[in-house]
Amino acid sequence: MTLNPAPTALWPAPHASGAVDATVHVPGSKSVTNRALVLAALASEPGWLRRPLRSRDTLLMAAALRAMGVGIEEGVGHDGSGEAWRVIPAALRGPATVDVGNAGTVMRFLPPVAALADGPVRFDGDARSHERPLNGVIDALRVLGARIDDDGRGALPLTVHGNGALDGGPVAVDASSSSQFVSALLLSAPRFNQGVEVRHTGSTLPSLPHIRMTVDMLRAVGAQVDTPESGGEPDVWRVTPGALLGRDLTIEPDLSNAQPFLAAALVTGGTVVIPDWPAHTTQPGDRLREVFTEMGGSCVLTERGLEFTGSGALHGIDVDLGEVGELTPGIAAVAALADSPSTLRGVAHLRLHETDRLAALTKEINELGGDVTETADGLHIRPRPLHGGVFHTYDDHRMATAGAVIGLAVEGVEIENVATTAKTLPDFPELWTGMLGN
Numbered sequence: 001m002t003l004n005p006a007p008t009a010l011w012p013a014p015h016a017s018g019a020v021d022a023t024v025h026v027p028g029s030k031s032v033t034n035r036a037l038v039l040a041a042l043a044s045e046p047g048w049l050r051r052p053l054r055s056r057d058t059l060l061m062a063a064a065l066r067a068m069g070v071g072i073e074e075g076v077g078h079d080g081s082g083e084a085w086r087v088i089p090a091a092l093r094g095p096a097t098v099d100v101g102n103a104g105t106v107m108r109f110l111p112p113v114a115a116l117a118d119g120p121v122r123f124d125g126d127a128r129s130h131e132r133p134l135n136g137v138i139d140a141l142r143v144l145g146a147r148i149d150d151d152g153r154g155a156l157p158l159t160v161h162g163n164g165a166l167d168g169g170p171v172a173v174d175a176s177s178s179s180q181f182v183s184a185l186l187l188s189a190p191r192f193n194q195g196v197e198v199r200h201t202g203s204t205l206p207s208l209p210h211i212r213m214t215v216d217m218l219r220a221v222g223a224q225v226d227t228p229e230s231g232g233e234p235d236v237w238r239v240t241p242g243a244l245l246g247r248d249l250t251i252e253p254d255l256s257n258a259q260p261f262l263a264a265a266l267v268t269g270g271t272v273v274i275p276d277w278p279a280h281t282t283q284p285g286d287r288l289r290e291v292f293t294e295m296g297g298s299c300v301l302t303e304r305g306l307e308f309t310g311s312g313a314l315h316g317i318d319v320d321l322g323e324v325g326e327l328t329p330g331i332a333a334v335a336a337l338a339d340s341p342s343t344l345r346g347v348a349h350l351r352l353h354e355t356d357r358l359a360a361l362t363k364e365i366n367e368l369g370g371d372v373t374e375t376a377d378g379l380h381i382r383p384r385p386l387h388g389g390v391f392h393t394y395d396d397h398r399m400a401t402a403g404a405v406i407g408l409a410v411e412g413v414e415i416e417n418v419a420t421t422a423k424t425l426p427d428f429p430e431l432w433t434g435m436l437g438n
């Protein structure tokens, strides 16, 4: 990766003058919204998404589905409450072009959908999207009967030549670089002639909760899915062909985007309430209750939401984040401010995320005076007194929010390109200053 960001606008990260005490309404989950859009588009009847996330990643997903003929209309939900999208499925068509931006969910979940279209669908995106792995999806779709033109690197740009249907059937995939390979194949599989049997062949599989999210959401729209957890073989998922229902789904708040706000309570010894925190969820952000408690906070789930309180103490942690990799930047930020060292493990695949997150976190925290080293599969973080400076973000929303967390405790931190948070949380600067009572 290149670690030479272009100079862009700097955002002075607010320094906390005391303990925060705030309620923060966090917008909808990116991962749930983009799965719900795909499943609603593949259904045999219209459906509703209520309180969908409207951010770069989800607007790109909606635009792509519209380009393939799906109707996505603005509206209010059945009960009149909250904003909603009404999704009206249609025969999927090409030619179409899809801009994936740098959204893993768009670049991985939509090529299988495009294989069901009746013409070519061209995929391209940000420069970084050309570097993120897509080989698992491309190779698997070819085995399942699709024709795809790419430049042979197993990455974007590419064209899927849909012919209105896909055979489907058994396929082996090494998903050690991204769980999204598995999710992508499962999501469209009810519409493949033979469904699918996906066998993961790699030595590790990151982000299992996100695969569970895929399975749960498929089942909720009527798909039959067999999983390792439901008595099937280890590392094998089977989806039976069949029609999908159109549902009325309210999207949960994005718990990974709740992370910086919970971190603010932890770092300042204050309290933050996140309303509508789900009692049961497959979102990886739910693990924050445990991780941030071990780092010095405490929390309780009440009818007001998740109430998270910092004790004033901040401890280091030794933790495997392989299942919840997207939480790593925020945990690293807190760890850099703690009273003891931390080891974050199991996240080698973060080198292939929005940016090489292990290199970027190491460089940016160290440039503020920190002492972080990369390991084969994570980070060692030894806290040291930090000083102000520019925190570069490499077009990574979670680098920007991680820098903001450090800025609460360290005066003079400036975030380069805070607008990159629009990938999943467009209102971040306003929510952040609102939380601080400004």
Ligand SMILES: O=C(O)C1=C[C@@H](OP(=O)(O)O)[C@@H](O)[C@H](O)C1
Pocket (backbone or CB within 6 Å): 030, 031, 032, 104, 105, 177, 178, 179, 180, 183, 206, 207, 210, 211, 325, 326, 349
């Ligand atoms: O399926 C999903 O919605 C996601 C899966 C994970 O991807 P990886 O398995 O590539 O880490 C996660 O990091 C990403 O933010 C969202």
Ligand SMILES: C=C(OP(=O)(O)O)C(=O)O
Pocket (backbone or CB within 6 Å): 102, 103, 104, 105, 326, 353, 354, 398, 424
């Ligand atoms: C890895 C992430 O995103 P993507 O869906 O683009 O993979 C993330 O949001 O942390």
